[in-house]
Every structure is written in structure tokens, then in C-alpha cells.
Amino acid sequence: MGMNLQPRQTLDLHTPTTVRYQVLGWVCVLSMITYIDRVCIKQVSGDMRDDLGISKEQFAWVFSAFGLAYALFEVPSGWLGDRFGPRKVLTRIVLCWSLFTALTGSIWQFTLDSGYELHLPFVGPVPILFSGFLLLVLIRFLFGAGEAGAYPNIARALRNWFPYSRRGMAQGMVWLFGRWGGALAPILIGLFASWFGWRGAFWAFGILGALWVLSFAICFRDTPAEHPKVNDAERALILADRYPGQTSPPISWKNMLKSRTLWCLCLMYFCSNAGWCFFITWDVEYYKTVLGLSGKTLDIVSGLPLFFGGVGCILGGFLTDALVKVLGGRWGRTFQGMVSYSLGGIFFLLALTTTDPWLAVPCLCVASFMKDFAMASSWATCIDIGHRYSGTVGGFMNMIGNMGTAVSPPIVKYLAGKDSWEMALVYSACMFFIASAGWVFINPKRVIVYTPEDRRRLQDEGAIS
Secondary structure, three states: OOOOOOOOOOHHHOOOOOHHHHHHHHHHHHHHHHHHHHHHHHHOHHHHHHHHOOOHHHHHHHHHHHHHHHHHOHHHHHHHHHHHOHHHHHHHHHHHHHHHHHHHOOOOOOEEEEEEEEEEOOOEEEEEEEEHHHHHHHHHHHHHHHHOOHHHHHHHHHHHHOOHHHHHHHHHHHHHHHHHHHHHHHHHHHHHHHHHHHHHHHHHHHHHHHHHHHHHHHHOOOOHHHOOOOOHHHHHHHHOOOOOOOOOOOOOHHHHHOOHHHHHHHHHHHHHHHHHHHHHOOHHHHHHHOOOOOHHHHHHHHHHHHHHHHHHHHHHHHHHHHHHHHHOOOHHHHHHHHHHHHHHHHHHHHHHHOOOHHHHHHHHHHHHHHHHHOHHHHHHHHHHHHHHHHHHHHHHHHHHHHHHHHHHHHHHHHHHOOOOOHHHHHHHHHHHHHHHHHHHHOOOOOOOOOOHHHHHHHHHHOOOO
């Protein structure tokens, strides 16, 4: 009895390639470099103040200049990614921040008197001067403007390269690497500064970014269709859960800005960033003056809150998807946010009860962890309510949120006074408590409707009534 043998199919024709994970690797490294360059300045702020003749109060405005520019240019840079593709825009972003990172190390102490005076009411004549301090503020402002839009464009790239069911995992990995870059920054800046001085450390980080962007521009492509190593199976996998042939009409800014949930989400994120920015600005001064840390111990400890925050990002991403299945679309997102920020504020206050670094530092690490444990809920809510323009909604939320990063450094330094940090930590805790309360008024099921066609389709899907 003969056997009917069938030709064996070639496995390569039916097994998807894995180029999408190479893309994920590129953007994870980008996220890490972003936070290394952003955070490293806090570690050498003391040396910079001494060399440039800048006070702590003045340096607070150096921190704020970055946050303000980053917030103002977030939405425009995100729009450029939609218009020209993430490859071109991310290349421009990294080139800009690499340049301004290197220029930060090139500042010197000087004062130029223009010979003119500005007459202000109730103040009197004020001489118009230009100094190394003002130049540093300008460069950090341009640094923030150059780096703005990195995460919206990363999100755009991940949308192009990952199926809907895996975008949460991909986004969680990006934030994990970003936070871990911030955790690694103090150790790296301390090492480079010991070799080359604080100026040479900034130059080294600028060169690192330039090397990354050169490789990125050569290897990265905006879509799977443009990449020669992507096979048909991987393209089909990425496009499997998308609507074929769908084109997006222009966004309705009027309808978007009428969303109460969006504004509550933005207020929550503003307070969230206002409290959290302590970990990327003034925490080193707190560890020095209150906890008495120095040397390599200080380098390691100052990175720990961001390290544990990264762990919170990835764990929170898995939990929010699980909670949605159990508690539904609204409370599955908001309950996690309410609890996380409440606990974060409590642990900020617990850190005030001791000056023992072995007790205070773990409390601050938990506060950072709990904040980032809600990160996935925040960005998932943007996707939930943003519908087809979730990237723009996310950019808008991030813009308002980074206003909190801009205004908080001077406030924290003012509250700290002459190295008395109790009220500064109370301020950060209060910001977390307000963020927790904000989640009560956020409803991720209130999808923003942009057009009548959107309303009809969402009604057919049962997403709105």
C-alpha cells in the first residue's frame, strides 16, 4: 500500500521575521540615551555652580528652562512625525540634543554689560547684562526644544511596527529603558567626570548620541513595507488587526478640547510630573545635605528611584490590561492610578520621618515606583479616549504634564530654603495626592468623537451609546 507523500512547505514562507523586535531595540536604546542626557546634569550641578558662579536659586531656572521648552514643543514635534515620518524627526531630535549636550559642557563664566538699563515699575533701573548663567539657561531651553517629541515619535514608530495586541508591552519596555537610563546616568556622569571633568562628561554624552543617530539613520525604516528584511508573514502579523484602506480625516481640535476627561487627565499628569521631577532635579542635594551621602554611594543611591520606577513601568503595564478584564474599561484604568499615587504620596511623607539613608532612600524608591506603576494607565487612557488620534492626545497630555516639570524646580528650591527639605518633600507628596484625586474624574470610556462617521462606528462597536 503506497503512501501519498506531500511536499513539505518551506517554513520561511510562513514564519514571520522578527525585524519588529530590532526596531523595539533601537527605540529602547534611544529612550535610555534620552534619560541619560536629561538626568546627568543634576549629578554635576554642584561643580557647575562652583565653576560658573551660579547660585542654587539660579540653577533652579536652568532645570525649568529644559522643562518649559520640552513642554512647548511636544505637540509640534509630534505633528512633524505624523507629517514626515518618525525616522526623519527622531534623527533631527537626537542630532539637536547631542549638539546641545556638548554645548552644555562648553559654558564658561563671564558677564557682558550692554551699558543699558531697563526701568521696571516698583523695581527701578536694572542693568541689561548677558552672562554665563543666561547662556546656560538658553542652551538648556534649546536642549528641551530639540528633545521634545521623542516619545510621541517613538509611539508613532511602535504603532507602525507592532500589532495592537503587543503595543502595551512595547511601550512598557520603552519606559523601562528610559527610567533605567536615568538610573544609570549618575554612575556614568560620575565616572566620566572623574576622567574628563564635568565638561568632558557632557562632550562624551554628545558624541554617544551622534554615534547612535548615525547607525539609526542607516538601519531604521518608518514602516515594515520599506524594510527589505521583513517578510510577508511579519507584515501580515503587524497589519492583522487594522482596518484596511482607512484614511484619517483632519483632527477636530474643537471636539478634542471639549473633552472633560482629557482636561482631568492633563491636570492629573501635571501634578504627577510636578511631584516626580524631584527625582531628576534636586534629589542629589537632599541626599547630600539631609542624608549625608557622598562619593560613589551618592552616585548609586541617586539612580535607585529611577531604577525602581522602570520596574514599575513594566509591571504596571501588565496589571492595567489585566484589571480592565476584571473591573471593566473605566475602573480597570483609574483604580490603579488612584491607589498608586496615594501610596506614592504616603511614602514621600514617610521619608521625612527619618534621616537614616537606609530607611529614607527605600521610601523614596517606593514613591518613585508607585508613580511609574501608574504610567501605563495614563498612556493607555490616552489611547482609550484618543481613538484614531491617540498620539496627538498623548502629546497634548505630555505637554501639559511637562509644564509641571517646568514650574516645580524653583518652587522646590524656595520651599527647601537653606537646605531644609521637609516642605519640599511635602509639596511633592501633595502633588501626588492631587493626582490621585484627579483619577476619580477620569473616564477612559468617554471616547473623543471627531466626526459623525466616528460616532456611528463607535456606536456599532458598542464603545459609546
